[in-house]
Amino acid sequence: MADLRNLRGLRDLRDLRGLRDLKERRDADSGFAPAGRSRLVDGLRAYRLIAWMWIRSTMAYRASFAMTVFGNFAGSALDFVAILLMFSRVDELGGYSLGQVAFLYGLSSAAFGLTDLALGSVDRLGQRVRDGTLDTLLVRPAPVLAQVAADRFALRRLGRITQGLLVLGYALFVVDISWTPLKVLLMPVMVVSGAAIFAAVFVAGAAFQFVAQDASQVTNSFTYGGTTLLQYPPTVFAKDLVRGVTFVLPLAFVNWLPALYVLGLPYPLDLPEWVAFLPPLVATACCALAGIAWRAGLRSYRSTGS
């Protein structure tokens, strides 16, 4: 009888230990963080951690880092020199002065530069799928998109943003703009929304690489190609192309439409004036679509493998 009681005591003890293990496990599951932590917060945290590792990795080669920053800056600076050279021959490009073109150029470069800095590496996804290193990201407790975006995070990309902002500064200095509070507000909104639209293109392109692993050049034609397109006035392009980047792939909302409002120039395609304030909405819609595409891509990877 006594033995039996003893045994039960033992079992109770075991159950207690089990409970404690269970609790610890639960704590581990919830990550020792308050409940309700969203995937977004999770993703940003993982992004920060990985980006920091890459910054430190590049700092392992300081000289090389300094050189690539300079190279990046010089490369994009030459880009603008081409426009300067053009204006040494002509006074106007599609009806736009040098300052006005610089305004478009600076906004496009700044928005694109931000995106390129934040997630320019997602176009390496195809390579990761091919060589199988994506698997190592999938076994970590963090959203894959954040891990892929932070991959090879490179501060050298600050060069492009810097150059874009310098050109924008020059434009603001030489162009005569009749500022209103609304126009001032529109400036940062435009850059952030533009960056978000580019981000959506980057992510959608990456999602496409789950299916076609060597399609990074297709994405590049929309991202790098897109930013180059936006650096020039819409009036120099064919109507159909302008329609395409307005209604199909809404790159026109990155800078063209809002910038023309700020400059007080006529819109292409006879669009109403209020379209200048659509960029935040367009950006939100694009990001939502890109998110869906990403999920579909990841799902197809996980159901077909490589």
Add this chain to the structure above:
Amino acid sequence: MDSSQDTDHTDHTDRTDHTDPAPDPHRPDTDPHHPDTDFIRLDGVEKVFDVRKKTGFLRSERRQVRAVDSISFTVSRGEMVGYIGPNGAGKSTTIKMLTGILTPSGGRLRVAGIDPSRERTRLAQRIGVVFGQRTTLWWDLPLIDSYRLMHRMYRIPDTRYAENLDRCVELLQLGDLLDVPVRQLSLGQRMRGDIAAALLHDPEVLYLDEPTIGLDVVSKVRVREFLRDLNADRGTTVLLTTHDLSDIEQLCRRVMVIDHGRLMYDGPLTGLHEIGESERTLVVDLERELPPIDVESARVVKVEGPRQWLAFPAAQSAAPLVARIAAEYPLVDLSVREPDIEAVISRMYAEKATS
């Protein structure tokens, strides 16, 4: 597929006795306390790939390949299982489904009560994965930095992280390597580093895909010893795939052989020998060249001068055979060679193919 799984959830069976040896496939998986016997559980798991073969410039032919064909098995908590098979047999695909990297095309799969493909990130906290050919360490940074990243990414409590790191550093002899950039580590050192990285968050299951590939003998021994201790001391469930059968011989009591996506054998290593009708080899050195030794229960397979090779069934003891030869022949020296599992397995495949 989803609806069939959902019906499983609704089938609540009251289970209070957790030591019941017969696992119930319909047990709701909301219960985190699994009987230890079906810690990992696969029921008719399948994986079908669509393979497109180019037949023309734009034309392609679609073909379905069953990488994993209705595999069922369970692994108890604390078991150490070897998973072997030739290339393309479906080993990696199974591991990828167990880690949530791939979603099964059919069947039901649970690891610690979690559906890996649905709750990948939650599962990630509880499993450790080592890919033998892909390092997860940061190439240009000192080893310790990779561990610090794991510390934060897995949200490991500080004390637990410190404990686990200390233990891994001591047992895997990483002390001198922590401050060395990973790119400067040898392959064996990096593998040890990778194993440590996979264990800092106290995973309950450790998957190793070819953990000893390309390692020298000393590194292999060290890795094996560590895994054995890990399994014995911490009760970590270990599932490893390997080409190196001595890994399995030295580590796993249980082995699973897979080929063409099917489970061909699941049991102890010794049973594999019996199934494969494997033979051991007795090598005898005689005083001089003699005609082939004539004894029952063994046959001479090779003669080279005074040395002769005799094959006899692996299950049979070598002692009577040796005694008989020693009595009848001028014996100088002898040795017994264990059967080669590789040969055993290839014989198994051959048998399956003909039957």
